[in-house]
Amino acid sequence: MTVPRIWRKIPQYYNLIGKKCQKCNSLYFPPRDVCTHCGEINLQNYKLEGNGEIITFTVIRTPMPDPEGEIIDIPGRQIPYIIAIIKLDQGPCLTSEIVDCSPGEVKIGKKVKSVFRKIVEKGPRGVIQYGCKFKLI
Amino acid sequence: MTVGIVSWGAYVPVYRIKVEEIAKIWGADPAAIEAGLGIKEKSVPAIDEDSVTIAVEASRNAMKRSSVDPMEIGAVYFGSESHPYAVKPTGTIVAEAIQAGPNYTTVDMEFACKAGTAAIQICMGLVKSGMINYGLAGGVDTAQGAPGDALEYSAAAGGAVFIIGKKNIVAKINHTLSFTSDTPDFWRREHQHYPSHGGGFTGEPAYFNHIISATKRMMKILGTSPKDYDFAVFHQPNGKFPSRASKKLGFTEEQIKPGFLVDKIGNTYSGSSMLGLAAVLDIAKPAQRVLVTSYGSGAGSDCFDITITDNINEIRKKVPPVNDYIKDKKYLDYAEYSKFTKHYLLH
Structure with missing residues (x-):
């Protein structure tokens, strides 16, 4: 991800800032400009709480190589790591990593809460991308 | 004007490695190392944790505990020996993560190990002068210790953050002072991964001289003695130094025990005395009095005389205490620890 794109996504990565439709109250994460339920374009920023439940998950044992040929310390050094689809208590679903546990500890339906971690760290020179991941409660 | 701590937050990573496990790798006697250092195990940051992520977690705990509007925070200062960037501040990432700013x-x-307490002093000055309403002062580290070096047994990870202000104070800072000299007992040169140290030289002329001189000067200025304090916290590079310093000063084991964490999580460097506080x-409890003396190699000590106020009971239980973080742990073996702490490069 380019530096300007990382910068633009800081609110959603750091604080789970999504969007709320001002007409039908639908919540969206990641944020979007138009409500898919009612077509409204007046959507305001909305901070989602970091609690949710695991809907499904997979264990990554071979991370994707970096297209630019850089060594990806994170998540590369974390293998095996767990990627899950999480349904937040307020409704929206998102894809994120489950941390501080082994693959055997993760089960569908387990409750999770958000934590602040490094998302991507490429080599010793690149910018570090931070944001929310999740851990088991 | 009264200035003090408005709120506090702490964070310690979940991973631990036992001193015994490290000693086994280097053919050392685990019992002798444990007895010599007074440390049984230390905290280890997860692969995706660094001083910034620790600072954010501790700051979010401090914000949850308080009713301070993040937009009212006018200064953000973090002390650390392990800021992830050489050029780009830790404070901007933390402020964004607690939705403070941009007017800070x-x-x-x-x-x-004392940059965090220096951050408290600077925030006190800014609040007292009227330049800011609230300042965020933190001490955080993912401490470095070279494989095989004595520091490897103690260098740990964690941190604590204090919101400094003048309204709704939970702990009044009655007085602070520093004792500083050019004493090269421990250092890390630019571009070096691990610090170097002067071995036994880190003791008498360094740690003990600064801790004891700062604390004695504080008690002389205020006309107090150890019996006037309910708690005392001294920087904890290992289990032995703070115990010996407190005895030399006349403090009892009961006074230092509540803030004595090094035997369970190791030396969290900039986080050490801050986590103890x-x-x-x-x-x-309200009206109890606390003395805190930090120590940073190079060398200096910051000393604080603090009185707890009635407000503390209202906010104390809003977030988990330090002890919950200490009890929540997962052990690593040395191979996993090497992976976590980047002892080897990825291909």
């Missing part, structure tokens, strides 16, 4: 000032601070605030 920040700079990264470094003075070995946070653990004391977790249990202290």
Whole structure:
């Protein structure tokens, strides 16, 4: 991800800032400009709480190589790591990593809460991308 | 004007490695190392944790505990020996993560293990002068210790953050002072991964001289003695130094025990005395008095005389205490620890 794109996504990565439709109250994460339920374009920023439940998950044992040929310390050094689809208590679903546990500890339906971690760290020179991941409660 | 701590937050990573496990790798006697250092195990940051992520977690705990509007925070100062960037501040990432700003000032601070307490002093000055309403002062580290070096047994990870202000104070800072000299007992040169140290030289002319001189000067100025304090916290590079310093000063084991964490989590460097103070605030009662003396190699000590106020009971239980973080742990073996702490490169 380019530096300007990382910068633009800081609110959603750091604080789970999504969007709320001002007409039908639908919540969206990641944020979007138009409500898919009612077509409204007046959507305001909305901070989602970091609690949710695991809907499904997979264990990554071979991370994707970096297209630019850089060594990806994170998540590369974390293998095996767990990627899950999480349904937040307020409704929206998102894809994120489950941390501080082994693959055997993760089960569908387990409750999770958000934590602040490094998302991507490429080599010793690149910018570090931070944001929310999740851990088991 | 009264200035003090408005709120506090702490964070310690979940991973631990036992001193015994490290000693086994280097053919050392685990019992002798444990007895010599007074440390049984230390905290280890997860692969995706660094001083910034620790600072954010501790800051979010401090914000949850308080009713401070993040937009009212006018200064963000973090002391650390392990800021992830050489150029780009830790404070900007933390402020964004707690939704503070953009009307705040920040700079990264470094003075070995005492930069966090120096951050408190700077925030006190800014609040007293009327330049800011609230300042965020933190000490955080993912401490470095070279494989096989004595520091490897103690260098740990964690941190604590204090919101400094003049309204709704939970702990009044009655007085602060520093004792500083050019004493090269421990250092890390630019571009070096691990610090170097003067071995036994880190003791008498360094740690003990600064801790004891700062603390004695504080008690002389205020006309107090050890019996006037309910708690005392001294920087904890290992289990032996703070115990010996407190005995020399006349403090009892009961006074230092609540803030004594090094035997369970190791030396969290800039986080050390700050986490000790946070653990004391977790249990202290109104009107109780606390003495805190930090130590940073190079070398200096900051000393604080603090009185707990009635407000503390209202906010204490809003977030988990330091002890919950200490009890929540997962052990690593040395191979996993090497992977976590980047002892080897990825291909």
